[in-house]
Amino acid sequence: MTPASRVQRLREVARERILVLDGAMGTMIQAHRLDEADFRGDAFRAHPVPLSGNNDLLSLTRPDVVESIHRAFLEGGADIVETNTFNANAISQTDYQLESAVRDINLAAARLARREADSFTERDPSRPRFVAGILGPTNRTASMSPSVADPGARAVTFDDLARAYREQAVALLDGGADLLMVETVFDTLNAKAALFAIRELLDERAEDVPIMVSGTITDRSGRTLSGQTPEAFWISVSHADLFSVGLNCALGAADLRPHIAELASVADTLISCHPNAGLPNEFGEYDQSADEMASIVAEFAESGLVNIVGGCCGTTPDHIAAIAHAVQTLPPRPLPTLEPYTRLSGIDPLVIRPDTLFVNVGERTNVTGSSRFARLIRDGDYATALEVAREQVAGGAQMIDVNMDEGLLDSAQAMVRYLNLLAAEPDIARVPIVVDSSKWEVIEAGLKCLQGKGVVNSISLKEGEDAFLAQARAVRRYGAAVIVMAFDEEGQADTVDRKVEICSRAYRLLTETVGFPPHDIIFDPNIFAVATGIAEHNDYAQAYLRACRTIKETHPSALVSGGVSNLSFSFRGNNGLREAMHAIFLYHAIHAGMDMGIVNAGALPVYDDVPDEIRTAIEDVLFNRRPDATDRLTALAGTVEGAVQRRTQDLSWRQMPVGERLTHALVEGILDYIEEDAEEARREADHPLDVIEGSLMDGMNVVGDLFGSGRMFLPQVVKSARVMKKAVAYLVPFIEQANAGSGRTRSAAGTVVLATVKGDVHDIGKNIVGVVLQCNNYEVIDLGVMVPAAKVLETARTVNADVIGLSGLITPSLDEMVHVAKEMERQGFDTPLLIGGATTSKVHTAVKIAPGYSGPTIHVADASRGVTVVSSLLNPERREVLTRDVRAEYERARKAHADRTAGTRLLPLTEARRRGLAIDWEAYQPVAPLRPGITVLAPYPIHELTPYIDWSPFFATWELKGRFPAIFDDPTVGEHARLLHADAEKLLAEIVAYGLLTARAVVGLFPANSRGDDIAVYADAERTTVRSTIYHLRQQMDKPPGRPNFCLADFVAPEDTGIADHIGAFAVSTGFQSAELAQRFERDDDDYHAIMAKALADRLAEALAERMHERVRRELWGYATDETLDGSDLIRERYVGIRPAPGYPACPDHTQKQELFELLNATATTGITLSESFAIHPAASVCGWYIANPESFYFGVGNIGRDQVEDFANRKGVPVETAERWLAPNLGYMPADRENRS
Structure with a gap:
């Protein structure tokens, strides 16, 4: 077929049935376990920079691999194969110094795909196959700044992008592509530059080439990275006469469905969808089965949402085969006829309809x-x-x-x-x-x-x-x-x-x-x-x-x-007259x-609000009704007052009865008049306690109802609690005076004891739960942090607690929670036990905690859920139903966990090591640190950290879901997020201006080499004496061929290579004085700012870690001296090297912090300390390692076998039971129950 006839046939087939795209080129390439030599080939053997990871280059250096991948997807049923050119543009190839090879790469890639597609078409002409030339998003954004300090700066221009895309498009078409796809669009301005270049090119060549555009929704907020909704995205690219528009990457099919449905409802062209194979697991891998993904995609087709389907990250030929089979008999989505309305967009759509x-x-x-x-x-x-x-x-x-x-x-x-x-x-x-x-x-x-x-x-x-x-x-x-x-x-x-x-x-x-x-x-x-x-x-x-x-x-x-x-x-x-004239004219x-x-x-002004005389005079002018109209209006001009009044604060609510004023103040979080109104209500009441149990609780009930129904959000609830506490604090002296004779006390809905468990110092989430419970009339006994089991249970017994809540952030806290549950069982408690905190989960609660305690044990994911659970537990009928349902749910969770564990095959440790990452050490020349040894930066200027703050976790702390800054445009939480952020910025400015928090940092850069799975840190550059050994763990899961079993030691040059490698360590904190700052707010009954102070301290600690890592890369170690990354690049970890933290997935052993602190002399140099459970104090602190190898990346160790635990314990010189205790979350087997507690 000629190119024109193929395009005609493509359009015909698209009308007849659902087309199937291929799957993930990158996933398939990884399975081949290619090394640097494969990427270089003969043509680039002497290239001056590493080329490993430049998948697009393989079309020149390993065409057999690329061709075999195309063949596998075509055999699986793909109608359209995508060229291996996702980064084959001059901008992305700059990273590899291969801008001059762009045309060759694209030509070769298109020809490879063309050859395989034609081969399959020849076998079965009734099922023609097509080639999509792929234009990826590049690694730069045209509508976002690379500089935190200058939001108006740009790393790339529209013209830069258009030139790069034109060059790529020319080569793809010359190589035989049937259509062009601009895909994985996270910044629509980049896509518009591509479309501009393509349309200009096609006009010049007088060719009809179908164009596909596929965007990426970056998270569940439903927006692209640059902030657009799916409808706004479609409107922005709809001018280009597209063959299709769709979504791919970032999310799995299930999470992509509502966004595909939105796109299908507004676009009058074909809809494509090629999602990931689910969401990545804790190891960054995609494990959704082919059948599961196919069933979800089939439902899209059954619902009339799609015309083209396929797969992105993690999808294999098996996935594509299953999808092709699932949709083969289902009709394509019919194209809707859209009303001819004007459709415009910013990051939100604006549709101008007749109404x-x-x-x-x-x-x-x-x-x-x-x-x-x-x-x-x-x-x-x-x-x-x-x-x-x-x-x-x-x-x-x-x-x-x-x-x-x-x-x-x-x-x-x-x-x-x-x-x-x-x-x-x-x-x-x-x-x-x-x-x-x-x-x-x-x-x-x-x-x-x-x-x-x-x-x-x-x-x-x-x-x-x-x-x-x-x-x-x-x-x-x-x-x-x-x-x-x-x-x-x-x-x-x-x-x-x-x-x-x-x-x-x-x-x-x-x-x-x-x-x-x-x-x-x-x-x-x-x-x-x-x-x-x-x-x-x-x-x-x-x-x-x-x-x-x-x-x-x-x-x-x-x-x-x-x-x-x-x-x-x-x-x-x-201005007054002008505004009146405009209003009348309009x-x-x-x-x-x-x-x-x-x-x-x-x-x-409103038309009717303009005085009659003025309105008549203006209309006389507009309609030229009388010869003296201008003179009359001129004469009246001086009498016209400004039509627009300055907005004033609406205080009409101050005219309400005092009870309604109190409710209004609580719901709106207004402190200004609360004591005045509480006093008025007290004078009207028979007893001052009636004010709390009457008007104030009525107001808090409204708050609780609004929060429970999703019409009010956590920051507002905490502000309401601040108002409530202020009112109660004012009334307490009057209540005590009145109670001296009557003995009357305030009745609460129930008593809840909360504690952060022993060894853990993190309490933000627990404090939020406490505030929300107090808002709902529960008495909360907050025992604070580092609370031993004995104190928790003694307090619960003393106050006759209705509920006990345990919180923790670090993984050793999970083990402590198991201990508390067993102690409750041993002491005969039947009080409901609630489990919460960042590291906790429903599965862990079901598998490890609930079996040890016969009373109700429930994992609570967030504050809003906590109120519902507590109220149900304190209602006898609802308690029975809830307890029965939870036990049944946890039994299912235990069975599912057991099935997964049984179905997960672990390799013997010797085999896992044999399958470790193979790095070509002869091609790697580590950079020696510019400033070796220890560098102490204490204090560190706080003002320098604010540009490095990642705000998204801050909003998550307050249970506002969404990424910053896109969260501001969320139709549900956007306004609340904006107000919360404004309050945070105000407090942050005070922290900076008045030195309310102190930042301290220590960094060390040391000679090091790997020894098997461990890293030896030398005393000096002579490398004759080992100062410390850092013990690491290796993945043991049985992976597909070509996928290594990683260990952090793989990224450091082995001792026997003779290569002088290094490792870094750091400990930073911005938590000094944070407790005092929070207590200052708490003394004023201001939980809102107390929680905010701790949340900001946490964000600043992470910002300090980010800033120090940047300085290490550019100044102290100096292996990336010319790095230019913006804030979003840093947050997305687009730099060279990693900083894994002990206790996190790549190095889950918390005890490693001890070696780290000793290397840095951290406590002496900064004042940062470790608890017995290796929690860092102050809580707003971070520590970790620096690894500079450009091939390093983050991964999760996952489950490990008994053989590795025994080997690990032997290397460290600790009992196996001790190793099992600290590695409990990673054990792929059930150890003997060996509690070893003080």
Whole structure:
């Protein structure tokens, strides 16, 4: 078949049945266990940098491997094979210094795939096979900054991307690709650059090549990494006449379903879906079976959601075969017919329907229309200039018009800078942008900054049809809608006839010559100033209104807009009158068909609120109803007060009865009047306790109901608790005085004893649970941290506790919880036991804790669940049902765990070692540290850490789910997250300004080599004396061929190689004074800020770890001196080397911290200490190792066998029972029950 006939056949097949894509090229390549020599081949044997991991290069150096993978997927039933070119672009290949090989790589890859596809087509012509040329996302983002310090900076430009994508697309097509797929799109601006380049190329070659685009939803928040929803993403790329749009990677099929369903409901093209094989397990591997994945994908097809299916990470030919079989008889999704509405997008969609009210386009971000904004831009005060945009959006603007046309500005540079900064502000970037300029080069510069679908303001016929058509084609290629001014070669249209004539001419040219969709055309028939004193101007308003009606009747799918502020230009300085004129004009213009307008959002009075006399005078001017209309309006101008009142705090609730005021204050978290209202309520009550048990508890019940139903979120609940505590603290002296004679006490719903177990110092989660329980009228006895079992049980018995709750963060705490449960059983308790904390799980509770205690034992995942569980346990009927259900659920969990364990085959340790990672040490030359030995940085400046904070875990602490900053746009929790973040930033500023926390760090870089599975650390550079040995564990799971069993020692050069390698260690803390800071808030009954202080200390500790690792790479060790990574790169660990922490998956032995602290002399140099369970104190502390090998990565050891535990214990010189205790979570067998406790 010819290329054209293949494309025609592809389109026919897509109408007939569901097409099947292939699976994961990377997964299959890994199975071949290729080494550096394979990647180099003969052609690159002398290449100056390592090439291992450059999978795209294998199309040149190991074509047999790539071809065999294509063959395996085609045999499995794939209709479309993807070229091995995910990173085969000049930008990504820069990392390997192979930019010059890009064309060769893509040509070879396309030819390999073409050859295999043709071979299968020849075998069965009724089942043709096709080749998709793959264009990956590159390793840079055009709409996000590489610098934490400068959100407006960019590591790559639209033009850079377009050039790289064009080069790749040319080679793929020359090599025989049938279609092109821009896939794994995490930044839509990158994809738009690719689409721009492809469309430009295809126009030049006059070729019809189908284009697929596949985005990536990065987490369950339902947005791309750059923040867009699926609908906004589709709108942004829909201009490119796509063969299909879809989603791939990041999530498994089950988690991808709601996002695919959303996309299928809004896109009028084919829908593709190629998800991962589930989510990665704790070892970063994909273990969803082929049948399980196929059944999920089949349901997509049964529900009419997809046209093209396949697989991404972790999917093998078996997965593709199962998927192909599952969908072979199912019909493809029929293409929907979408209403011809104008669809625009920022990071959120904006769909303008017939029933959409007037669309406000914010006008104040315009240097020609706002002197304040112009001054800010000229002065370089972009931060305040962003606030102008934020105010416009907050005031109701659904779009923002940005104009930088000012004589003293570099307009294009200012436009780019402002739009790049704006993209980093989700509350602004959610709306579409109108790029406004009279200079085409400025418009084009602005369009290259928009990941969403914006609007160009404007183009016109003033320079003739050729220029108009050229600009219109470019606007279409950039994916924007367009405003067309009523302006032609003869000038601006000022009469009805001229306005309609020019707009109709432009409409014909756009739709018939360019192919512009009518709903992407917005006409501006010119709003001119009225009441100027010039008679010819008196009909300007009427002319616009009449033209509106005619244009909407003639071209109903197009929109009509206008710059409203032009109307009142004669009354500059009288904002009150101008706003009134705008409101009256818009009232009539909207009725005439005006769809949108550039206005000062939030500064328009309501039509009916304009005084009758003023309204009549304005309408006289607008409709030219009387010859003296201008004079009358001018005379009244001085009497018009500002139509827009400054927003004032709404205090109407202060007029409510005192009980309702207390409820309102609790729900809203308002402290200002709580003591005043509590006093008023006390005076009205018979007993001061009645205030607590009456109005205050009524308010807290409302809070509890809102929280339980998901209409209120944890930060608000904690704020409510702060208000409650303040009120109670005020009332306590009065209650004590009143009780002196009556003996009356407050009744609680129940008593809960909470404790962080012995050996553990982490308490943020426990404190949150306590606050939420208190909000629901439970008495909470919080015993704090490091609490021995005896104290927990003694307290529970003394206070007659209804429930006991245990918390812990580190894995040894799990063992302590088992001990507490067994002690409760031994002492005859039947009190319900709740288990919570970061390392706990339902499975561990079911398998290890519950069997040791006959009372109710329940794992509680979060604070909201805690209230429900406690209330059920304290209700006799619900307790019985809950206990029965949980026991049945845990029995199933135990059986499932046992089945999994029995089904997991562990290799003998000798075989696991034989299958260890093989590194070509002859090709590796370690970098010697620039500053060997110990470096102490105590204190460390806190202000330097704030750019390194990863905020996502902070929100997780407060049970707000989502990634930062996309969480701000979440429709459910976004507003609450924004408020929480603002409070955190305020407290963080105080911490920095007043030194409320102290940061300390110590780093050590030491000579080292591996000895088997251990790492020997030498006393000095002579390497004759071993100072310390770090004992590591090796994976023992039986993996598929070609997948090594890793151990951290694999990444350090073996002693017998003679290579002088090194290892690093670090210990950092920002927790000094955090307890005191939290206690200061607690003394003021302010749990909200107490919890926040500890949460910020934790985030700062991780930020300090991140900062120190960066300094080690660039300054102290110096193996990556020219590294340039932004904050998101650091958070996503895109640097060379790793910093594994003892107690975490790669090195799960917590006792290793002892060797680490001794190497660093950490306690003496920083004051950081270890508990008996090896918890680090202060709690906001981190320690770990540095490994510099570029082949190193994070992994999980997983389950290990008895032979490795015995070998490990022998190497360390400890009893096997001791090793089993510390490695309990990793044991792949059931040891004898040997409790060894003090």
